[in-house]
Amino acid sequence: MRLRFACRPRSIPLQPIHPYFCYLYLLKLHETMYLRPFIASIIILLALPRVFSQNQPPSLRTASYDMQVRLDTAQKKVFGNEILYWKNPSADTVRELQFHLYYNAFKNTESTFVKEQGGFGLFLEAMKEHCGWSWMDIQSMRDEYGNDLTQQMHFIHPDDDNAEDQTVLRVPLPRPVLPGASIRVELEWVAKLPRSGMRTGYKREYYFMAQWFPKVGVYEPAGTRFAEKGQWNCHQYHANVEYYSDFGLYNVAITVPKGFVVGASGTLMGTKEAGDTQTWTYQAEDVIDFTWTASPHFVEVKEEYKGIQLRLLFYPYHLHLAPRYLTVIHDAIDFCAEHFGPYPYPGLTIVDPPLHGTFSSAMEYPSIITTAAVCVLPQGVKTPEILIAHEFVHQYFGQVVATNEQEEAWLDEGITNYYEARIMDEYYGSQTSTIDFLGFKMGNMNSNRADFFGLSDPQVSEIARTSWQFKEASYHTITYSKTTLLLRTLEGMVGTETLDEIMRTYYERWKFRHPGGKDFIAVANEVVFQKFGPLFGENLDWFFEQGLYGTGMCDYAVAAIANTPKPDRAGIFKGLDHCVQPVTDTTEEAYHSVVTLHRLGELRFPLEVRIQFEDGKTITEQWDGKARSKEFSYEGTTKVVSAEIDPEQKIYLDKNFLNNSLNLEPERAGVRQRVFQFMLWMQQIMQSISVFA
Amino acid sequence: MKAFTAYLMGYKTALRNGRMWMALYLFNVLFAFLSAFPLSGFLSKTVGQSLAFTRSLQGFDYTFLRDFLREYGQGFGQIMDQALVYAVLYLLLSVLLIGGVLAVFRRWAEPFRWAAFWQGCTHFFWRMLRLSIYFLLLHGAVLALFGFVFFKMGIGSSLLELDTEESIIRAGRIILPLYLLAAVLVFMLHDYAKIHVVQVDQRWLFRPIWQAIRLVFRNFGKVALLYLLNVASFLLLTGLYWWLSGLVKGGGIGGIFLFGQAFVIGRIGLKLVNLGSATWLYQQFPVDSKT
Ligand SMILES: [Zn+2]
Numbered sequence: 001m002r003l004r005f006a007c008r009p010r011s012i013p014l015q016p017i018h019p020y021f022c023y024l025y026l027l028k029l030h031e032t033m034y035l036r037p038f039i040a041s042i043i044i045l046l047a048l049p050r051v052f053s054q055n056q057p058p059s060l061r062t063a064s065y066d067m068q069v070r071l072d073t074a075q076k077k078v079f080g081n082e083i084l085y086w087k088n089p090s091a092d093t094v095r096e097l098q099f100h101l102y103y104n105a106f107k108n109t110e111s112t113f114v115k116e117q118g119g120f121g122l123f124l125e126a127m128k129e130h131c132g133w134s135w136m137d138i139q140s141m142r143d144e145y146g147n148d149l150t151q152q153m154h155f156i157h158p159d160d161d162n163a164e165d166q167t168v169l170r171v172p173l174p175r176p177v178l179p180g181a182s183i184r185v186e187l188e189w190v191a192k193l194p195r196s197g198m199r200t201g202y203k204r205e206y207y208f209m210a211q212w213f214p215k216v217g218v219y220e221p222a223g224t225r226f227a228e229k230g231q232w233n234c235h236q237y238h239a240n241v242e243y244y245s246d247f248g249l250y251n252v253a254i255t256v257p258k259g260f261v262v263g264a265s266g267t268l269m270g271t272k273e274a275g276d277t278q279t280w281t282y283q284a285e286d287v288i289d290f291t292w293t294a295s296p297h298f299v300e301v302k303e304e305y306k307g308i309q310l311r312l313l314f315y316p317y318h319l320h321l322a323p324r325y326l327t328v329i330h331d332a333i334d335f336c337a338e339h340f341g342p343y344p345y346p347g348l349t350i351v352d353p354p355l356h357g358t359f360s361s362a363m364e365y366p367s368i369i370t371t372a373a374v375c376v377l378p379q380g381v382k383t384p385e386i387l388i389a390h391e392f393v394h395q396y397f398g399q400v401v402a403t404n405e406q407e408e409a410w411l412d413e414g415i416t417n418y419y420e421a422r423i424m425d426e427y428y429g430s431q432t433s434t435i436d437f438l439g440f441k442m443g444n445m446n447s448n449r450a451d452f453f454g455l456s457d458p459q460v461s462e463i464a465r466t467s468w469q470f471k472e473a474s475y476h477t478i479t480y481s482k483t484t485l486l487l488r489t490l491e492g493m494v495g496t497e498t499l500d501e502i503m504r505t506y507y508e509r510w511k512f513r514h515p516g517g518k519d520f521i522a523v524a525n526e527v528v529f530q531k532f533g534p535l536f537g538e539n540l541d542w543f544f545e546q547g548l549y550g551t552g553m554c555d556y557a558v559a560a561i562a563n564t565p566k567p568d569r570a571g572i573f574k575g576l577d578h579c580v581q582p583v584t585d586t587t588e589e590a591y592h593s594v595v596t597l598h599r600l601g602e603l604r605f606p607l608e609v610r611i612q613f614e615d616g617k618t619i620t621e622q623w624d625g626k627a628r629s630k631e632f633s634y635e636g637t638t639k640v641v642s643a644e645i646d647p648e649q650k651i652y653l654d655k656n657f658l659n660n661s662l663n664l665e666p667e668r669a670g671v672r673q674r675v676f677q678f679m680l681w682m683q684q685i686m687q688s689i690s691v692f693a
Numbered sequence: 694m695k696a697f698t699a700y701l702m703g704y705k706t707a708l709r710n711g712r713m714w715m716a717l718y719l720f721n722v723l724f725a726f727l728s729a730f731p732l733s734g735f736l737s738k739t740v741g742q743s744l745a746f747t748r749s750l751q752g753f754d755y756t757f758l759r760d761f762l763r764e765y766g767q768g769f770g771q772i773m774d775q776a777l778v779y780a781v782l783y784l785l786l787s788v789l790l791i792g793g794v795l796a797v798f799r800r801w802a803e804p805f806r807w808a809a810f811w812q813g814c815t816h817f818f819w820r821m822l823r824l825s826i827y828f829l830l831l832h833g834a835v836l837a838l839f840g841f842v843f844f845k846m847g848i849g850s851s852l853l854e855l856d857t858e859e860s861i862i863r864a865g866r867i868i869l870p871l872y873l874l875a876a877v878l879v880f881m882l883h884d885y886a887k888i889h890v891v892q893v894d895q896r897w898l899f900r901p902i903w904q905a906i907r908l909v910f911r912n913f914g915k916v917a918l919l920y921l922l923n924v925a926s927f928l929l930l931t932g933l934y935w936w937l938s939g940l941v942k943g944g945g946i947g948g949i950f951l952f953g954q955a956f957v958i959g960r961i962g963l964k965l966v967n968l969g970s971a972t973w974l975y976q977q978f979p980v981d982s983k984t
Contacts, residue, residue, distance in 0.1 A: 196853070204856065317859050355858045374858045431755070442755045450759040644744055658760050661744035670750045671736045673946040679729035680953040682776060683721055686783040687960050691880065692829055693787035693821070 058344070059247035059286040059512035062087045063216045070255040070277075071294060076195070076202055080213055082187040085248075088177040090221035092230035095176040097185065098156075100245075102211035103136040104166035105237035106194040106201075112157070112165040113198070116239035116468060132195025138169070138214060144184035147174045159236045159468065167237040169214070187214055196359040206353065207294045208360035208370070211243065215289070218246045218404075218514065225404060225516035235406045238468035240475045242405040243289065247512055250284040256294045263313045263349040264292035265366040286344075286512055287366035288402045293351050305330055306337070309347035315354040317375045321384065325350055325371070328385040331427040332392040339419075339500050340396050340507040348395070350388060362387050364394035380437035382428060386444065390420040401510045408517050409467045409475075410548070414483020415503070421445040421484055445488060445652070452481040453655050459551040464517055485653045486547040489605065492650025493536065493543075494528055502527045517548065536606075543605075547653065552602030556625065556645045557659035559596040563639040566590040593640040597623065597630045600659075605651045612642040641665070695977060696918035702801075703923070703970025707962055710797060710805045710969075717790060717961045722954075724783045728776035735772055739765045788825050792817030794965065795891040798972040813891070820890055823898055828883040835879055839872040881920045884968065885909050888975050912978055919974055923967040930959050 064085040069078050088094050105113035106127065114124065127133055141149040153171045157163065177183045191212060194201035200210040217234025220227040227233070233244060254262055258278045266284025273279075284290055293313065301312040301322045312325055329350065333343055345367040352371050353360050361372035369391035373384040397419075398405065398412035405412055424433035424444040433444040442450075452458055460474050463483055467475065491499040506515070506523040525539040536543070546552060566589075568582035595611060609621040615638040623630055623645075634640060644661035646654065654660065707714060740746040740761060749757035762769065796813020797805060847864030848855060855861070882905065889905040890898065909916050934956045941952045 315857065317857060355855050356853070358853075376858075376862055431753075439753060441753045446756045446759075449756065453763060454759065642744060656760055656764055657756065658740055658743045658745050658764055663742045663744055663747065666737050666741035667747045667750075668737070668741070670747055671733055671741055673750060674736055675729050675733045676946050676950045678732050679725045680950060682725040682728045682780070683953070683957045686721060686724055686780055687957060689780060689784050690787035690964075692832070693784060693791050693825055 057249075057286055060087065060089055061248050061286065062089050062219075063246040064248035065213075065250050065252070065290070067213065067250070067252045067290075068255070069213070069252065071207065071257075071260075073205070073207075073257055076193045078191045078193065078209070078212060080187070080189045080191065082189065082213060084185045084187065084216055085182060086177070086185065086216055087182045088179055088219065090219060090230040091179045092221070093176045093178055094219060094230075095173055096232070097171045097173060097183075098217040098232045098234035099169040099171065099214045100211070100217060100234060100237070100243075101136040101138075101167055101169050101214055102200075102237050103134045103191050103194065103197075106132075106134040106197045107166060108133060108164070110162070110164035111167065111237070112160055112162045113167070113237045113239055115162070117198075118239075127195055127197070130195050132197075132201070134192045134194035134197060134201065136189060136191045136214065138187055138189045140186075140188045141171065142186050143173065143175065144186075145175055149173070149185070157236055158234065159238070162236075165236050168217075168234050189214055196356070199360055199363050201359060203356040203359070204354075205295050205297060206357040208291075208351070208353065208357060209293065210291045210360070210363065210365060211237075211289075213290075215245055218244055220514070224514060225518075226407070233404065233407075235468075238406070240409075240470055241467040242409070244402070244404040244406050244514075245288045247286050247288055247402065250282070250287060250290040252284075252290055252292070253279050253281045254292055254294070255279045257296075259296045260294045261296070261298035261300065261313065262292060262294045263298070263311065263351055263368060265290045265349075265368050267309075267346055284345075284366060288399060289366055291365035291368050293360070293368070295354075297354070301326075305333060308333060308343055308345075311347060311349045312352065313349060314352045318352050318354075318373060320375075321352065321373055321377065324379075325352070325384060325388060328388045328427070329392060332389045332423055335419075335423045335426065336393060336396055340504055341511075343395065344400055344511070345395070348392070352384070362391070364391040364398060366399050367395070369394070378437050380432070380435060382424065382434055382436075385428065386420060386424055386434065389423045390416055393419045393423070396507060396511075400512060401507055402512070402514050403516070404514065405467065407466050408464065409479045410463045410483040411515070411517060411520060413479050414463065415487065417448065417480040418484040418487040419503075421448060421488075445484070448481040448484040448488075449652060451477050452485055458482070458655075459553060462549050462551050464548045482547075488652040489547070489650070490524070490540075490543065492646075492648070492652060493605065494532070498528060498531050501531075546603050550602070553655055554603035554605065554651060554653040555599075555601035555655050555659070556607060556651070557598045557600055557656070558643045558645055558662035559598045559629070561593070561595050561640050561643055561662055561664055563591045563593045563664075566592045566635060590635065590637055591639050593634045593636075595632045595634075595640055595643040597632075597643075597645060599625060599628050599630075601655065603653060605653075607646050607651060608648070610644045610647045611640055612644075613638045614641050639664070695974060696915045696922065699915075699919050699970040699974035699977070700922045700966075701970075702973040703966035703968075706798060706801045706969030706973065707965035709801070710965065712805055712807075713794065713797060713810060714958075714962055714965055717794075717965075718958050720786060720790070721783070721957060721961065724779050724786070728779035731772050731775060735765075735768055739768065785822075788821045789814050789818050791887060791968075792821045792891065794968060795887055795972065798969050799891055801969065801972065817891055820896075820898060821887065824883065824886055824890065824902070827898075827902070828879060828886070831879050832876065835872070835875050839868055839875065843868040843872075877920065877924065881916065882906055882909055884920075884971050885916070885975065888968070888972050892975065908975075908978065915974060916971075919970055920967075923963065923970065926966065927960070927963050930956070930963060934959075 066083040067080055069080040071078055086097065105111045108114070117124075138150065138153065141153060143149060149171050153169055155166045156168050156170045157165045158168060173183070193207070196203045200208055200212060202208070217232050220231055220233050222229045235241070235244070250266060252264065254264065255277050256262055258273060258276050260278070262280040264280070264282045265287055266282045269281045269283050271278055271280050282292070297315050298313045299316050299319055301314065301319070303310045303326060310326070310329060312322055314322065329348070337343060347367055349368040350371060351360070351368065352373060355374070358372060361370050363370045369388065371384045371387040371391070377383070393416040394412060397403070397415045403411035421444040429436070430443045430445065432441050434447045435442040455474050455477055457474070458478075461470055461478055463478055463486070467479070470478070487499070502524045505527055506520055509523060510519060521540065521544050525541070528536060528540055570580050570582040572579055595609070597609065604625045607623045607625045609623055609632065611619045611621060611632065611634070613619075617638065621632050642661065642663045646660055649657065736746075745757055745760070748754065793810040793814035796817065797810050800809075843864050846868065847861040885908060886902045886905040889908065890901045893901055895901055938949065938952060941948045
């Protein structure tokens with residue numbers, strides 16, 4: 001491992017502008033001209049013959065942006081000039097645009113976001129106290145035909161009847177966008193930054209700019225996800241909810257005071273100083289968003305790993321954590337490359353926010369992620385490792401497979417959380433991957449199970465639910481942990497290899513697109529049927545119906561083991577006058593053994609049951625797990641001594657592993673061991689408190 | 694030199710009163726046993742027949758623990774509550790016994806007599822109890838004071854407004870050792886207050902407490918050195934226990950349990966050494982320094 005430390009960004013060699021970028025730039029320049037197709041063809045033919053053969057963009061680039069923005073650190077404002085190139089991806093004529101103005105969520109106490117958050121606690125208190133409210137004001141908007149769109153634009157609230165919410169802007173278009181056609185819209189705007197808002201804003205000299213510019217919503221053509229006809233999908237900013245947006249090419253020039261270090265989505269194309277400012281120009285290709293951060297206190301660690309430019313941004317007192325971050329990011333890169341495909345972007349920036357920047361922690365954006373740590377962090381406490389692994393998996397599920405986190409959060413958070421557990425358990429040990437400190441050990445997958453079943457009411461909601469309709473605090477646990485358990489159960493049923501194949505196929509098929517839950521299930525059905533035929537039924541709909549759309553619990557138990565001596569054969573059989581007497585001189589006793597199993601929960605999964613006999617013989621039975629009660633009977637000269645349902649814990653959704661097995665003989669030595677241990681602890685505790693006597 | 698002599702005399706005193714030492718140990722065993730006993734039936738009834746329990750014996754098993762607490766947490770909680778009651782009762786018992794111990798040590802040169810011990814226990818119980826309450830309050834006040842200073846120094850008005858967590862660590866580095874010193878000082882004052890109360894045998898407490906505090910500060914060097922020796926002995930014993938307990942793990946629960954008993958006996962012995970040596974040292978100070 002080779003680390004490079006620098007207090008200021010090292011001179012990053014200016015990379016030649018991507019040829020495809022040149023083409024697009026010129027294309028955009030001439031878009032207004034009626035000669036556009038002709039000029040574009042000439043450019044393609046003359047200058048860039050290789051563009052389409054080798055550099056076909058992986059996404060449709062529906063929403064691309066050119067932006068010049070200036071951060072005013074005195075006023076805590078960003079001034080932006082934005083050009084949006086929006087391509088109509090549907091067969092519809094689109095007559096309006098819809099924009100997210102997320103910063104208006106922090107404008108006052110009446111926004112849907114603040115109302116749903118119930119005030120978001122201390123953050124809101126701090127906002128009130130320091131008047132750290134934020135807003136986004138679009139000062140002008142024009143289309144490429146010179147029409148002023150500013151007068152017609154107005155706020156809408158598609159999700160609730162909160163007329164005071166200003167997070168979605170509707171812009172009617174005087175000249176509609178025809179099917180497959182594009183439109184260019186120029187905006188000038190000012191954003192007042194929130195003082196440590198939710199995930200975005202500033203605190204002291206730390207700036208984290210997420211959801212910071214007017215961002216167009218997603219126009220979903222008929223057939224996309226839930227869309228029966230073409231429609232805008234542009235939700236208000238809700239409390240629990242993250243984001244959904246379209247792919248595009250971003251060229252962003254960020255002007256900050258000289259001395260600030262900037263980190264952002266995409267690739268740094270160059271920096272230029274002018275007076276007391278410095279402009280950092282970034283380009284991000286085929287991303288659904290653009291996020292950046294700036295601070296004069298960032299210290300940089302750079303490394304190239306398997307062709308990926310890694311850049312870590314720290315406050316100086318966290319710099320010693322760099323080796324831990326690099327270790328886990330290497331592991332995550334390797335794991336994801338092996339299981340889904342190569343990391344699709346040229347670089348990745350990991351931001352470690354200072355304590356006062358915690359508001360921005362633990363988030364994922366295209367090729368830039370944030371973690372969280374404190375400077376004294378024992379090796380056994382894996383919080384930053386977990387966050388880095390998690391946010392990195394999001395680059396695949398959430399960013400590249402761009403699902404709608406507002407409507408189907410489980411698709412990115414759940415899948416990501418499951419693979420976070422897989423990565424952590426694989427590289428840090430299944431019993432120690434979350435905490436291994438002072439004798440306390442907790443694995444990541446284990447902790448998900450504990451979290452979910454630790455809910456006071458784990459049945460309060462199904463997984464597949466629009467995020468903002470989770471009114472309960474259980475949103476996080478159900479979306480993240482229950483989905484993790486569901487996928488772990490699927491892994492148990494079909495095997496790790498098949499599950500990974502489902503994910504690889506799903507990723508490959510849906511990368512740079514917007515799948516929905518039904519698309520994921522279709523892939524799962526297809527892969528499992530290809531591998532196993534009808535072994536699990538015609539499809540896995542029964543599995544997802546129970547797990548995703550239902551709230552039932554799973555609990556199987558071994559209810560009883562009975563070994564009754566088999567009576568000798570006696571009585572009248574053939575011939576009414578012939579009585580068979582019991583044979584009394586047998587030396588071997590025979591037994592009729594019955595193992596009774598119960599299904600205590602509502603969920604049903606196929607299971608294995610392991611029966612152990614006194615003579616050491618073991619039988620593994622299959623049970624479809626459907627009936628409320630099931631018996632396995634045996635006759636022979638040996639007794640059943642134990643029975644265990646699902647001995648390999650494949651059905652991870654089972655809420656109680658303790659009743660999954662029954663030993664005929666109680667574990668007396670074990671009980672003694674625990675009692676002795678407890679007694680010894682009590683002796684020590686009592687002796688310790690006696691110092692106060 | 695007096696402190697070293699007192700330290701050695703502490704061992705001599707403890708060893709001369711081996712029966713008392715054993716009695717203290719047996720009380721400890723009895724109370725711990727009473728608190729742990731219900732666990733046996735409870736575990737047998739709930740998870741004794743589960744293979745998950747058998748597997749959990751191999752080490753720390755988070756999944757087992759969480760399932761156990763979720764399924765049987767209520768019953769287990771009752772056992773823990775009961776154990777807490779036993780712990781509080783043990784503290785009260787220790788208050789009772791300390792009077793006896795100090796009464797015996799008052800005449801350390803005489804052979805041990807049970808009658809003197811029990812008489813000391815009952816005679817000084819209420820005074821020892823009040824002393825314990827006063828010093829517990831003092832401990833609480835010291836903790837609150839240092840906690841407040843730590844909060845102000847390390848965090849300020851709010852954690853969210855903090856620039857970096859470095860200030861918390863810096864404050865911790867300064868405040869924690871100071872707090873430990875202050876807490877040790879309170880323990881030391883408590884010890885000498887107990888000794889003084891038993892020696893002068895006065896009904897009222899505040900005057901003897903004040904006299905004990907004055908005595909400690911007048912002879913601070915010797916008293917502190919002796920206390921340091923006793924604290925160091927305890928740390929040494931604990932360190933040895935942690936180090937060796939890794940080695941006896943192979944001996945199974947029997948080995949671990951017996952080794953644990955040796956440690957408890959050692960801890961009780963060191964407590965007697967501490968009180969015995971402090972009593973001896975106290976007796977060496979001139980009478981006028983005690984009034
Ligand atoms: Zn996530």
